[in-house]
Amino acid sequence: MSLRNSEVKGKERLWYVGDPCYVIEGDKWDAFCELMWKGKQPDHAEEDYILQYKGEEIRIYSNGGDGSWTFDYIENLVGTNRSFWADSGCIAVMPAGAIDHEHSIEHIHTQGIVIKSRRAPVLSVEDDVWYLNGEADTSKCDCECEGCC
DSSP states (O other), X not given: OBSOOXXXXXXXXXXXXXXXXXXXXGGGHHXXXXXXXXXXXXXXXXXXXXXXXXXXXXXXEEOSSSEEEEOTTOSSBXXXXXXXXXXSSEEEEXXXXXXXXXXXXXXXXXXXXXXXXXXOOOEEEETTEEEETTEEOSTTOOSSSTTOO
């Protein structure tokens, strides 16, 4: 399955959640970052940056540095990867059509989480815990119960 699928507004589409540095080609990374800095949001906004890239809206969240996150209970997942990593200090929620690489979903899926949905996935942070579509990051869970954090 190709990431270059054409979506019609209101239809289900593929979304990538992960570090944008893994899906924006190296020679385009500086230009992407310039667009990102221009899209800085007010301090009280949930996302830190909103930008237009390849005709698609991308939302960027600062995560304070490198790290990894796991969401064991995510719905509408494409594939089995439930984790993503960040090396550039930010996490993107972006339509698959904005991804530069001409790779299969399976390849991109190894770089982040791929979700099929009519709406963009929602990232949020509460009490230093990241949430994706309301599901808590389970990689930092200290409890024994399933789904409690």
